[in-house]
Amino acid sequence: MAQTDVDSRNAQFWDELCGSGLARSLGITENTPESLQKFDHAYMGMYPYLQPYVTDEDLAGRKVMEIGLGYGTLGQLIASRGCLYHGLDIAPGPVAMMRYRLEFLGQDLGDRIRQGSALEIPWPDASFDCVYSIGCLHHTGNLPRAVAEVHRVLVPGGKAIVMLYHRHSLRQVIQIPVRYVRDRLSGRRRFASFGEAARAYYDTNAQGEAAPHTDVVSRAQVRQSLFRQFSRVRIDSQNFDTYVLLRGRIVIPRERFLNNLARVLGTDLNIVATK
Template identity: 55%
Template sequence: MSPQPTMIEPQHELDRRNQTFWSELCGSGLARQLGITDASRESLARFDHAYMALYPYLSRYVPADQLRGRRVVEIGLGYGTLGQLLAGVASEYHGIDISPGPVAMMRHRLAQSGIARGSAAQGSALDLPLHDASVDFVYSIGCLHHTGDVGRSVEEIHRVLRPNGRAVIMLYNQHSFRRLVWAPLSYVRHGWFLQRRRPALADFARASYDVDSQGAPAPHTDFHSRRDIRRLFRRFSSVTVESQNIDPWAVVGRIVIPRERLLGSLGRILGLDLYVVARK
């Protein structure tokens, strides 16, 4: 008997689930750690400071001198730290997110900061509400790998970029230390392989990434290798890929090497994230 074909979730159903899941802002966990319960100017400034300290390399991908006078689009808005940074220097900023929660936060930030040349709206990375060759920069940090169709997202980004325009994209690294070493060891240590109703190793690893406040994982998450990225961005004239981000080195729950010491070493080789800078 031939095997049953794998059921593929219809895109409209995945879009609906993503819209619901991401209404809880990405970054809410950090906000809870900081004790932030409102969206006042002071609270958001405290969140942004902690966020940039957590990802100190991010500022390298936001060259203020090159963004001034440019039209910038961000896909996937989260808590709005990057969006506010971009909107503060670009001549025109447009934020796009599939879910209403991040859009509301970004609109709040823009109004609170008095940035009149910025906007945020619901939309899909798979069908960007933008004209061809109409923007100078597209940013998407940690969003496209949740869409269910990264290839189509990249094609849309290529379409809306002007000649010589740039895309700055973060995708999860298929060959990270977490996926290659931590996940298999943790799977064995917890005895999942002995359970009759055990999760697949890939599903177990995926659940260690984005989860909501109830511990439920994101509806869909893809992981990519550098080779995958070269293929996805093959229509761009130049592409650079850098590994960033890493977990602390822990043994039996005890941190042996803090994350800060690994960011510039192991994180640059087997990091959680791949940062792509692609020029059209």
């Protein structure tokens, strides 16, 4: 698929806010401050390991950018830490949501929340002390270029805090192939190819359609290729799936795997890289 097609499809697909499925499960139908607080509480309850990537950083007075804004939970947390927050998303919906959230923080937004591509970040070289991108860059269609752009806009000594999907996760290695074969054998062929079915295991919209593009990476790829231009790289895997076995008679919640098996075979690679 041509890059222009990926960009166009991403802008359409991600206009439905990432996290909309969680919002629907919570019965959230409007974006009041109370509803967003309810969403944020549930989101951070699902991904408790994300908060320290914000609260453990000294962001006060720093210029910080987030790429991939979604429902805005992490962005609002970052912006509340006393930094000069900037946001970038390829779709208009997340941009509007982040602007809406930051109005409640009383921030003068100017043009700091922009619609645009991570492959052509619309800020000059060495603009930011820290760049966050949780679960976004692997959807761009050109992951090496996206990481290079993050490196470009960081000041020397600046940090990139990035989540990418893990090639060697239990989901990727076992669950997705098993599920695909099982569905094919049973005659359920919702997706035209294995690649599309795999993408759907990670991200779908309200219509059940898979994200247009998804990359998965290994730790070695992160260190030896994608982030090799950074001076220091730290990687931690997290996130896991809930397992339902014996037709529902045994349910093992995902929380039991966090901070143990998820640290080895987790779905996500959380990367902290210093320029």
